[in-house]
Amino acid sequence: MKTTIYTPDSSLANPFVMAKAMAKDLWAGRELAWRLTVRDVSAQYRQSFLGILWALILPLANTMVWLFLNGSGIVAIQETPIPYPVYVFAGTMLWAIFMDSINAPMGQTNAARGMLAKLNFPREALLLAGIYRTLFNASIKIALLLCVLPFFKVNPGWGLLMFPVGVFAIILTGTAIGLFITPMGMLYSDVGRALPMVMQFLMYVTPVVFPMPQGGGLVAKIFVLNPVTPLILNARAWLTGQSPEFVATFIGVNLAALGLLFVSWVGYRLSMPILIERMSA
Amino acid sequence: MKSSENNSNSDSDVLVRVEGVSKKFCLSLKKSLFYGLKDIGNELLGRRHGGHGGLRPKEFWAVKDVSFELKRGESVGLIGRNGAGKTTLLKMLNGLIKPDSGRIEMRGRVGALIALGAGFNPILTGRENIYVNASVLGLSKREIDAKMDEIIDFAEIGEFMDTPVQNYSSGMAVRLGFSVASSLSPDIMLLDEVLAVGDMNFQAKCLNRLGTLRAKGTAFIMVSHNMLNISRYCDRALYLNRGQILFDGKTDAVVTRYGNDMAIETSARLPDREQGVEGEIAGSGRIQIVSVDFINDEGKKCDTIRTGDSLRVAVGYVKGTDEDLDSFLELTVSDRSGILHQHRGDEQLRVCGKKGSRGTVFLDVAAMPFTYPTILFSVIFWNPDFTELYDWKRRIKLKVAPPENSTGSVHLSVKSTLHAD
Numbered sequence: 001m002k003t004t005i006y007t008p009d010s011s012l013a014n015p016f017v018m019a020k021a022m023a024k025d026l027w028a029g030r031e032l033a034w035r036l037t038v039r040d041v042s043a044q045y046r047q048s049f050l051g052i053l054w055a056l057i058l059p060l061a062n063t064m065v066w067l068f069l070n071g072s073g074i075v076a077i078q079e080t081p082i083p084y085p086v087y088v089f090a091g092t093m094l095w096a097i098f099m100d101s102i103n104a105p106m107g108q109t110n111a112a113r114g115m116l117a118k119l120n121f122p123r124e125a126l127l128l129a130g131i132y133r134t135l136f137n138a139s140i141k142i143a144l145l146l147c148v149l150p151f152f153k154v155n156p157g158w159g160l161l162m163f164p165v166g167v168f169a170i171i172l173t174g175t176a177i178g179l180f181i182t183p184m185g186m187l188y189s190d191v192g193r194a195l196p197m198v199m200q201f202l203m204y205v206t207p208v209v210f211p212m213p214q215g216g217g218l219v220a221k222i223f224v225l226n227p228v229t230p231l232i233l234n235a236r237a238w239l240t241g242q243s244p245e246f247v248a249t250f251i252g253v254n255l256a257a258l259g260l261l262f263v264s265w266v267g268y269r270l271s272m273p274i275l276i277e278r279m280s281a
Numbered sequence: 282m283k284s285s286e287n288n289s290n291s292d293s294d295v296l297v298r299v300e301g302v303s304k305k306f307c308l309s310l311k312k313s314l315f316y317g318l319k320d321i322g323n324e325l326l327g328r329r330h331g332g333h334g335g336l337r338p339k340e341f342w343a344v345k346d347v348s349f350e351l352k353r354g355e356s357v358g359l360i361g362r363n364g365a366g367k368t369t370l371l372k373m374l375n376g377l378i379k380p381d382s383g384r385i386e387m388r389g390r391v392g393a394l395i396a397l398g399a400g401f402n403p404i405l406t407g408r409e410n411i412y413v414n415a416s417v418l419g420l421s422k423r424e425i426d427a428k429m430d431e432i433i434d435f436a437e438i439g440e441f442m443d444t445p446v447q448n449y450s451s452g453m454a455v456r457l458g459f460s461v462a463s464s465l466s467p468d469i470m471l472l473d474e475v476l477a478v479g480d481m482n483f484q485a486k487c488l489n490r491l492g493t494l495r496a497k498g499t500a501f502i503m504v505s506h507n508m509l510n511i512s513r514y515c516d517r518a519l520y521l522n523r524g525q526i527l528f529d530g531k532t533d534a535v536v537t538r539y540g541n542d543m544a545i546e547t548s549a550r551l552p553d554r555e556q557g558v559e560g561e562i563a564g565s566g567r568i569q570i571v572s573v574d575f576i577n578d579e580g581k582k583c584d585t586i587r588t589g590d591s592l593r594v595a596v597g598y599v600k601g602t603d604e605d606l607d608s609f610l611e612l613t614v615s616d617r618s619g620i621l622h623q624h625r626g627d628e629q630l631r632v633c634g635k636k637g638s639r640g641t642v643f644l645d646v647a648a649m650p651f652t653y654p655t656i657l658f659s660v661i662f663w664n665p666d667f668t669e670l671y672d673w674k675r676r677i678k679l680k681v682a683p684p685e686n687s688t689g690s691v692h693l694s695v696k697s698t699l700h701a702d
Contacts, residue, residue, distance in 0.1 A: 001468070006376055006385040012327035028419075035416040043404045118396035120376045121417050183321055187314050271321040274330075277306075277378040278317040 011270060022124070022269065029125030036108075036129035041136055055140045062092045066209045080211050082240045083152045090236045091208040093145055094170060097138045098228065099199060101174025104130030105268075106182045106192065117276050123269065127179065134171055142167065145239065159238040166235025169254050173231060176261035183271035187278060206232055227253045295388070296469050296500045297351035297374065302383035304369055304524075305336055306343040316340075330379050343369045345524040346383070353468075356501035358515035358532060360508070360539050366524040367504045371395070371471050374502065389468025392418070392499075396473075397458025403447035407438060407457055410446050414461045428464050435490075436460035437483065456483055463490050470494060472503045488513075508536045508688050533686050540683075541654050567606060568632055568662045568671040571639070572597035575679055585680040588652050588692045592679075594644040596660050598632070598672075605633045606664070608671065610642050613659040614651070618690070621651060629665055650691040652683035 011018040045051040066088045069075040080087040108130040109116070116123070142163075149156065156163070185191035203209075205219070206228045213220045223229055230246035230253055237244040244250070307313035316337060324330065336342070344366040351357055359367040372378050373385060375393055401410045411432055415425045433442055436457045438449070446454055470491075491514065495501065505511050511518060511532060518535035520528040528535050576593040577583040586592055596610065608630050614622040630642060644660075656679055662671035684692055 001389050004376065004387045004391075006373065006380060006387075008330035008380055008382055010324050010327045010329065012325070031421060032416040035413050039402050039405060039409065039413045042409070043402050046404050114396070115417060117372075117377065119393060119417055120391070121419065184318075187317050187321075267321075267325060270324040273377065273379045274317050274320045274324065276372075278313055 012266075018266075018269075022265065025122035026124045026128070029122035029128060032121060032125035033128030033132060036125060037132040037136070040129065040133055052140060055137050056144055059089070059092045059096045059141065063089045066092075077210050078214070081242055082154055086149065086152045086154050086240060087211070087236070088209050089148060090145060090239055091232060093141045094167075094232050094235050095203060095206070095208045096141065097134065097167065098170050098174045098231070100134045100137055101131070101171040102178040102195075102199070104134050105175065105178040106185045109182055109186060113279060116272070117279060123272055124265075127175075127265070127268070130178075131171065131175060134174075138167060138171070149240070154240050156239055157241040159241050159243075162244075163235065163238040166231070166238050169250065169257075170231050170235060172254060172261065173228070173257040176257045176264055179264035179268055180260060182264075183267055183275060186271075186275045202226070202228065208232060227256070294352045295350050296353055297349075297388070297502070298384075298386040299347060299349050299374070300384045300386075302344060302347045302370070302373060302380045302385060303342060304344040304366075304373060304378070304381050305340045306369070307337075307340050309339045312337075312339045330381060342524045344373070344380075344521075347519075347521075347524075347526055348383075349519060349526070349529065351469075351500045351502065353500055354495065354498045355517065356495060356503065356515045358511035358518040358535075359502065359504045359521060360506075360511060360518055360535065361521035361527075362543075365521040367521055368473060369524075370521070371473055371502065371504055374469075375471055387469060390419075390465070391469045391471065392462070392465050392467030393471040394459065394462050394473070395471060397455050397462060401446050401454065401458070404445055406445055407436075407442045407449070408433075410457070411461055414458065415464070418462060418465060420465060432457075432460045432464050435464070435486070452480070452483075459487060463487070463494070466494060466497060467499060469500050469502070472501065472505075474505055508540065512536050512688050536688060537683065537685060540688075563673040563675075564662070564670040566601045566672060567604070567669075568608060569599050569601050570596060570660060570662065570672045570674045571599050573658065573660060573674055573677045584678070585682060586649060587682045588650065588684055588687070589648050589694065592646040592649050594646070594658065594660070596642045596644065597639065598642065598662070599639045600632065600634055600636055601671075603636045605631065606671070608632055609663045609665065609667075610644065611659075611661040611663060612644055613661075614656055615659070616651070616653040616656050616690070618653075621653075621656065621690075625663065625667070648694075649681065650693065651681055652687050652692045653690050654681055654683060655679070656681060 011021070045054065048054065050057070063085070066075075067085055070077045070084060070088075077084065105127055108126040112126055115121070181191055181195070185195075205222045205226050207223065212223055212229075212233070227249075230250040233246060234244040234250050236242075307316055320330065347366075347370060349357070359370065361367055369378075373380050374387065375391065375395070376387075401414060405413070408429075411429065412422075412425055415428075415432075416422075420428070433439070436453075436459075438453050438457060441449060441453065446457075449457070472491075491501070495514075501514065503511065503515060515532045517530065518532045519526050520535050520539050528538055572595070574582050574595040574597070575584065575586070576595055577586055578591045594612070600606075609625045609628075610630060611625040612622070613620060626644075632640070634640075657675075658677045658679060659673070659675045660677075661673045663669070664671065
């Protein structure tokens with residue numbers, strides 16, 4: 001018979017037992033995660049007239065803004081290797097996927113507050129459900145992107161095979177960062193408030209709507225040091241038939257994200273009982 | 282938190298073992314969040330939760346040093362006032378929050394009838410929500426499919442099954458929640474105030490469902506403010522007060538004790554008014570009440586009687602006028618829930634004599650049926666057509682010793698016989 005023991009000791013005191021429990025809960029949570037995803041996705045647009053189109057409207061609007069800014073000469077944007085509309089559209093789509101994956105862990109945990117405080121279920125299911133939902137929304141965006149490419153005579157070629165890797169890398173990194181800030185964000189709403197601001201800033205130091213700045217200025221340095229840069233650049237390069245730059249940093253960022261994801265997962269598990277205690281108090 | 286497989290045969294019947302468990306909570310939100318941050322930090326450093334047992338500023342013990350055991354098929358009730366720590370204890374047993382000290386061992390699958398319908402999405406249909414809710418409770422798709430008909434049947438929502446849950450009445454949603462949550466057969470079942478759902482028929486079904494589980498050997502831990510449910514379903518009760526177990530024993534004894542404590546507390550708040558105070562007149566004063574005494578069946582003055590005993594209320598008066606007066610004496614008996622008995626006397630009394638002459642009116646009660654531990658008497662002298670109140674004495678306290686095995690507010694002497702057709 002399964003025996004569960006609760007003590008005040010930190011689970012980190014027995015790392016092997018904890019690792020086993022984490023693997024077990026992840027496995028046990030897979031079906032629930034699927035259920036939650038089906039629930040969220042089918043409820044997401046049921047009470048909406050435009051429905052699933054909303055997944056496209058925001059990045060489209062964003063693209064329009066930049067096309068207007070560039071076309072009217074308000075902002076002068078350097079020459080891009082592919083037609084600018086494709087460049088900015090692909091960029092904003094990929095950035096939206098990145099944002100989705102950062103917001104998912106905290107969003108899912110916040111939405112499940114009531115359940116968390118009253119029922120015991122594998123908490124990993126929430127994280128998985130967040131990833132599934134991000135993937136679902138991403139696939140709609142990608143499908144639209146692929147439809148748009150032929151109009152601008154952009155041929156992805158064999159690079160398209162690598163494009164999923166680029167998308168997974170973006171989701172992996174986003175989830176790792178999102179999960180890392182979740183415990184803090186559950187305690188203090190400051191995190192949730194500051195996040196959009198920080199992300200706005202981050203977007204302008206990432207080659208999303210403009211290409212990498214030339215020369216050796218401070219801005220160019222920030223662009224190069226920004227870990228999101230290789231993710232966006234490479235994913236877009238694979239999608240549009242360019243050859244990816246920054247392959248080494250791309251691999252490095254992914255390895256680091258993987259490490260961060262694991263550490264954040266441990267932190268999430270450990271802090272969950274404390275968070276529940278504080279939110280029900 | 283850790284789990285391990287354990288197959289020891291010794292005392293294998295013990296499903297729940299709680300040893301010296303304590304939990305502290307914080308009164309101030311700002312501090313609470315800050316402590317939470319610190320606790321997470323300690324947790325990540327692998328340190329023990331709760332530090333070295335002391336309270337930090339603004340903290341208090343929500344649960345303090347609680348120990349008990351529960352065997353297979355046993356059922357224990359947690360009773361106590363709001364904030365006594367019942368729900369906190371339940372949350373620790375369910376593994377939602379960690380104890381600050383002590384140890385909890387739970388053997389077998391744990392089910393919880395808490396927050397029925399948690400996780401229901403109002404936009405989705407009942408059927409869709411069953412899948413979600415049952416998954417949250419740990420059922421696999423195959424198990425849910427196998428139980429789907431039973432769940433729908435039990436919830437009695439028939440044609441509403443494919444309607445969004447937001448169109449359900451609150452009763453229907455709760456019925457569906459109960460139906461899903463009770464469809465699993467756990468080894469240990471935690472219940473928090475859920476037996477009051479639905480109409481009478483559904484409540485009866487719920488109670489039978491729980492009875493079936495219990496017969497299969499499920500151990501219950503039940504929180505309820507309904508003493509009847511506690512005494513019906515629990516062999517044992519724990520009376521919690523300020524986080525500590527005040528009393529642990531047979532349900533009837535614990536429930537009685539809890540009832541007494543609640544009553545003492547209530548009556549302590551009631552003002553002890555006007556008992557036998559001569560001169561303080563609430564009325565015209567043409568007849569004045571000077572004393573109210575209770576006399577038991579042995580003919581002695583008393584302030585406590587046993588339920589079922591006869592009682593004589595002696596109302597002493599003094600005349601405030603030389604006129605002879607006709608009067609009715611009204612008697613009201615009440616407790617904190619309201620009036621238990623109110624009746625103007627059937628007999629018209631003729632009160633004669635000069636001003637200052639005294640006498641006593643006796644009111645005889647054949648058998649006191651009330652079990653509520655403190656009851657209050659009021660007496661009023663009226664004129665015959667109830668247009669003049671001569672005097673009124675209120676809230677005269679009498680304590681009642683209730684019988685051990687009765688939980689209602691009155692006790693009837695009932696004898697059961699069986700006649701086969």
